[in-house]
Amino acid sequence: MIAELGQFALALALVVAVAQSTVPLIGAARGDAALTAFARPAAYVQLACIVVAFAALTHAYVTHDFSVVNVARNSHSTMPFLYRLTGVWGNHEGSMLLWILILALMSAAVAGFGANLPEALRARVLAVQGMIGTAFLLFTLFTSNPFARQFPPPMDGRELNPLLQDPGLAFHPPWLYLGYVGFSVAFSFAVAALIEGKVDPAWARWVRPWTLFAWVALTIGIALGSWWAYYELGWGGWWFWDPVENASFMPWIIGAALLHSAVVVEKRDALKSWTILLALVAFSFSLIGTFLVRSGVLTSVHAFAVDPARGVFILMILLVAIGGSLALYAWRAPMLKSGGLFQPLSREGALVLNNLLLATGAATVLLGTLYPLFMDVLGAGKVSVGPPYFNATFVPLMVPLVIAMGVGPLLSWKRADLGGALSRLTVAASATVVVIVLVLYASGGSGFFAAAGLGLAAWLFVATVIELVGRLRLFRAPLSESLDRWRALPRSALGMTVAHAGLAVAIAGMTASTLFQEEKILAMRSGDTVAIRGYELRFQGVTAVPGPNYQADRARFVVTSGGAPVTVLSPERRFYPVQRQQTTEAAIHTTGLADLYVVVGDSDGRGAWTVRVYHNPLVPWIWAGCMIMALGGGLSLTDRRLRVGAPKRRLQPAE
């Protein structure tokens, strides 16, 4: 009964979405206030319907209603409560429902927070949101119904994929979708602006918080996914350039570019049509990611729900949404009037460079991701594109970007004095040289790439700090003045400083963990020891430990350093009998500067176990850096001037 209620609510949501995507648009075109005003209540009702549907599916999971096919396929009576909840989105149908829920949430947020938006613009934005909602509700109802029943119901379910029964992965999809779907708002704003034929600084100010929110959520989502891959897949790696990882990374890059180009629109009334294009492309990449994951055109460790019928449906959505919006762009964008002029050497110029490099970076990732598909279609055979391609193309593009990131914030708008900016960066340049020399010395001259990566991180970090110090006039003015400046510092400026510093931290982590990783793979018997980077691990055998829905072999390693006890590590191998699947649970000892990482593998049945031990320097900095970046974005989001809905169109940007 409750599942049927859910299905009914979903169908009702579709009806509302169709109305939401047409009525306000007609109203805005005719200047009919009654029709325009329909947009907001429609967004709220649509959200309410989808909340009911989502609650109904959650209810089916929590109460073990195995007559619902989706529950029977992805749940089991012995599964812990947390995974029964997260199992709701741990499968194709349920995750589509989550996607739609978040989309409706974003629409309702635009309706609720957008009180200061002009009526017509808000109506158009909500109408475009309604169109996206219509497309995905149709997709869900017709190809991926989460409420389908089966009779008679099976005795028990088939359980959630054991790899997904993990707290890290439980919260990875909601954040990721908040990011993916969050870009829909920027997309809708861009389409609405193209319809109106008007982009001005106020428009950029309305779009920025939404973009910032989506970008922060995506940052957290990607970081959670990478962290999960690190400790759950058992290879000590944290990024594999897998198509699905790339699918989340491309909107992130474009989102970062959009954040920066929107600043130029807001402050200088320039780069308008480019910013509109980025807003369209960011969400297009989100949609392409959805297509790649769910259609089965590419193989990936994530590939779930491979079904050509679904692929065709999503392709239709892509054609309408991406093809349609880009065609609209081709038609309307040339009419947008360009505003402020600027010299190449200026803050605007630096942001253009940032945008060019980020966009090229996204293009190289796209090419690498789709290359196997292109080759297959052209009949050139099955190929796979691996990390060497991305390391050779994407990484070098990021080098000038990071160098420019150190200089850009020091340049003034319109026309800048590069010499003056560079002279302020002597400390950063010295720090970079010191780090490079130290790394080269420590590695015996072989660590060229490590020196370059860590040097870049030092450059970016110190340059970012110098920019903040300059803003506060610290050490140059009396302390009281600096304190006053600190209090008056706009949150968005502080947010930039924090986010750039976070990237520096993450770059250091990525470089050191990739290039200085030490790996030992060996067969061990109880009593054997292995030494790695100053640690000694004594293997004390494996004991069988029962879990709620699995059987674990838990190994025990006593870790000492120079004879002094450090910790005891207990990696596990878990066997899930329902799915007949094995998972590894790495044991990690972290000092904040490095991780000691142990996984236990197969046994030969006579007391020897495959053991892999890794020492990963600075690896925690990757996720710490991502969280600092997200924090920077969050700080910027709390800026009074950017607070959602706060700006009014008549006001000139305060400078």
Added chain:
Amino acid sequence: MRWLYLAPVAIFAVVAGYFAVGLTRDPGTLPSALLNKPAPEFALPPLNPDKPGLATADLKGAPVLVNVWASWCVPCRAEHPILIRLAREVPVLGFNYKDKTEDARRFLAELGDPYAKIGTDPTGRAAIDWGVYGVPETFVVDAEGRIRHRHVGPLTDRVVAETIRPLLKSLAR
């Protein structure tokens, strides 16, 4: 300049075309890319001074098995007795993957040495060309040096009886 605004939609149209055709293909059928192709060019140094290393030329002349193994790999221990038996029927060539010389030697001293030749690939570079993604793996190579079969995971008596031996028999003819 106006045509420039058409570029995004044009690029998307091309990509969408690929997507449409791609939907009709099944990427799941990923056989060994090297199946029925000549084995990749490689030359690996020997493990022991008294036994030769392994190079492309060694694969020509008669059908052989190429076994990828490592001392740290526990399933390799499980398949080892089978390799020792197989070595009486067909030359088994060893491809020592990401291993330490002394560990590999100790492994063979302890369990016996089925290999006619052993090449060492301490960095795993040559294994990438072979498309190896885990140990153990076993390749059947015909007299012309072409890869005819790839088995991922430890060999079992059943795999040998149902796949490897019949294939070797047909190659011998």
